[in-house]
Amino acid sequence: MSQGYLEIININGQASIQDLGRLNAQHLGFSASGAADEFAFLSANKLINDTLAANKISIKHQHNIDELKNKKSHCAAIEVTLGQVSFEAKAACIIAITGADCQAKINNIAVNNWQCYQLQTGDMLEFAMPKTELHSYLAVLGGFTCQKAQKPWLGSYSQTINEMALGFTGEKLTVGSKLYFSAQTKVLTESALEKTNKPKEANKPFKAPSQFYAQQNLTLRIMPSSLFLQMSSEQQQRFLTTDYIISPDSNRMGYRLGDSRSQKSPAKSANEKILSEQLRSRCLLSMPVTYGMVQFPDNEQPIILMKERQTMGGYPVLGTVMQTDLFRLSQMRPGEKVNFTLISHQKAQQQLTAFYQKYCL
Amino acid sequence: MRKVSVNNMSSYQESDTNGAENSTQLTIEVVAENALLLSWQAKISLTQHNKIITLQAMIVQQLGELIIETVASYHCLMVYFSPQLSTSTQMIDKINSIAKNHHASLEIDKGDTPKVKSLHGDCIKIPVYYDTEQEWDLADVAKRCNMSMDDVIKQHSAETYHGYALGFTPGFCYLASLPESLHLPRKSSPRLKVPQGAIAIAEQQSAIYPIESPGGWHIIGQTPLPMYESKNGQFNTTINVGQNVQFYAITKAEFIAIQQGLQT
Structure with missing residues (x-):
């Protein structure tokens, strides 16, 4: 034919x-x-x-x-x-x-x-x-x-x-x-x-x-990783109260975020860090990574893994953004703002299956 | 401020007859709506890795259509499942029960013996032209490791490596462990173009770049062998996870001869 x-x-x-x-x-x-x-x-x-x-x-x-x-x-x-x-x-x-x-x-x-x-x-x-x-x-x-x-x-x-x-x-x-x-x-x-x-x-x-889409700023719901749960409540709150800006280096592989306050303040001292050196030092070996994982390199500027991510990663991971929020995030442009809040994996899973049901998947 | 605690973890202590010292802890963590991450002690260990890939095979075999994909690495196993067919809680229960049987069925290991036989049969031999002419990193590696280029070649090709993970690009296999005398951190700024077949090292690892790509490892040579073949819609990697690998030195003339032989 x-x-x-x-x-x-x-x-x-x-x-x-x-x-x-x-x-x-x-x-x-x-x-x-x-x-x-x-x-x-x-x-x-x-x-x-x-x-x-x-x-x-x-x-x-x-x-x-x-x-x-x-x-x-x-x-x-x-x-x-x-x-x-x-x-x-x-x-x-x-x-x-x-x-x-x-x-x-x-x-x-x-x-x-x-x-x-x-x-x-x-x-x-x-x-x-x-x-x-x-x-x-x-x-x-x-x-x-x-x-x-x-x-x-x-x-x-x-x-x-x-x-x-x-x-x-x-x-x-x-x-x-x-x-x-x-x-x-x-x-x-x-x-x-x-x-x-x-x-x-x-x-x-x-x-x-x-x-379906965010009208302005998007609050990304993340399932916390075991590493996140080992952080002190101060460190957890510091991450959850930070407003991040989507960086121009973002693409189909990953979304890079910058701290919206970082331009004003000088380099962070050790006790202002979100992830302590002690916890960071436990994450040295490369491991499989998945869609939505929030990687946290030394500079503490998060990278959210998107659809064209590689299969392995070596950075510490603070959690995973739920997939329906990732679809929303993928339409956002550099300069727009996001922040994070926590969700349980049960709720995230319910939302995703409900989403797919609408499309007979 | 309230410390967040979310019940998304399950641990299973494998108690060994040798006592607590040798015990290994398996942690299962829900990392996405459709993925569980199984992790063991963060170390490069042949014994532990063989356990991981045996468990991987059992999970795939016993859970069938619930499983979409499994990806193994040094100390982790990612299990993708269909969230439409099973909840993560049900998946954790199923995997925990397979892990218990798996542990019971394994022989009690006697620590990490580096000579443990590969689960995947023969050792793959990779010919390498350790290149001193091109502006790669052999001379720099020798200098930084305080030895001659010949010693770098000898040490790199004397070791038997084990394939711990595939990733980065299709067919790229993470091999360990490199002799300690050759351990170097990754290059401070990655090369934009690493040629196909480049043999590279970083930290405890060695690897072969299957296609031209950017890369931050130190290049010490090049192999004429392809790292994958594709037939009838299938993709087969030359080195699989769990296989053993050895490198041997060849001359430039031999490199060219093998390359030409492959083309005809």
């Missing part, structure tokens, strides 16, 4: 293919990777599936779509960071746009974010730089791949900057890159096209997603 695609005509920001990542390949040294903001990523897929369902388009009677049925809630999408990219549709398709608002235009007509649209062959889709937040998601029925008939690599299509040289997940997205739609969805797309929004009919937004 022939595969339709979108072609990148212009790109100034950063774009990559992302799904839920390859958590299962960390023992080989691969980054788990995956969509920075799972809320926006899963919402994009849900918009497409809800549109099909609302129009009673069933995928039940299609053949060869087992893979699609299993993965329809988390098909690979394009993650665009800071917008500034344009695409040309080389075949008809059904897309959804979510995440940071790129003031998307289809053939120069402004369309709403958090919406599902149809594109016809030759249509132009443009993303501008978003005014707030970072990552936007462009999803297509059945998912995108950057090579024809591409198979997932170790269970995922996610691209990781540090691993692109290995060549297992295609090329870095650039001008001329072709973003293929799954061939299996061709028939389905044709039957659904009649019933989805044409760009001119920009319509009511999908829920108010702003409720």
Whole structure:
């Protein structure tokens, strides 16, 4: 079967293919990777599936779509960071746009974010730089791949900057890159096209997603580590009462934080330290690290591990930020403020399972 | 101010017949909605590591689909599970009971004997061209360790190393232990480009860089052998966790010959 695609005509920001990542390949040294903001990523897929369902388009009677049925809630999408990219549709398709608002235009007509649209062959889709937040998601029925008939690599299509040289997940997205739609969805797309929004009919937004994101400062809920529990209550409080600023060195690998007071005050004396040398000296050997861990290097400027983290780390860890807060954090920009509060692992787990239930995961 | 205490820990004291001195404490900590961190004493020990990877295999085998991934290192084992299928409290109970059986099934160890056989069969032999021409760190390492470059080569290639962890980049295996005379802290500023196949050392460890990447370890040579192969969507590393590794010196001509042999 022939595969339709979108072609990148212009790109100034950063774009990559992302799904839920390859958590299962960390023992080989691969980054788990995956969509920075799972809320926006899963919402994009849900918009497409809800549109099909609302129009009673069933995928039940299609053949060869087992893979699609299993993965329809988390098909690979394009993650665009800071917008500034344009695409040309080389075949008809059904897309959804979510995440940071790129003031998307289809053939120069402004369309709403958090919406599902149809594109016809030759249509132009443009993303501008978003005014707030970072990552936007462009999803297509059945998912995108950057090579024809591409198979997932170790269970995922996610691209990781540090691993692109290995060549297992295609090329870095650039001008001329072709973003293929799954061939299996061709028939389905044709039957659904009649019933989805044409760009001119920009319509009511999908829920108010702003409720999910932080309006200003974000309080990150962390599960304390055993190291944190060994700290004195003064040290614990010092950490929990510090306002941190997101540093410009933050990226998909990690968010670096600076103490918002540190510019004013000179170097901290030993008794102003949050982590004592005695506790720090117990953490010398590298160990496996996971999503959301708060590393605490000697300079006491925390690093929060994000989706493209490495699998091992050597810094002391104060705790782990709950995942639904990490999705929110991933959309925050350098200069914005965060602080920490504690949560039990039971509560964090309940919230995550409730979150995934909304997406049938 | 109230001291925070959250019940997210479980410890299991393995009591040894040799008494408290040899006992090892396993701590299980919930570190994420989907991950538990099992940790033992913070030390590099072959006996302890063999226990960790045996327990790892038992957990994977006995808990099946509940487990998404396990990652072992020197003294830790990270266990990723599906939070939709099990709560962390249930997972801790299951792992504790496997750990108890695991401990009972193991022979009583008699301290750390460095000659303990690897659980993974043969020793892998890695050819190394210890390079003195390029501007790498062999000369600097020799100087800082107060020995000749030949002695660095001799000491580095005399040891049998053990693969303790894979990480950093795909196929990068942390090997220990380097002879004490070669221990150096990491470079104060990392190199932006370390070549593929670079043999490097830092502190108690040695490793081979599988692909060109940035790196803060001291480079003393290079191997022509690839550190991974990929076939039919599988990724196999040349060195696996739990395997033993030895290095042997080759000449520049041999390095080139092996490299060319691999290409044809």
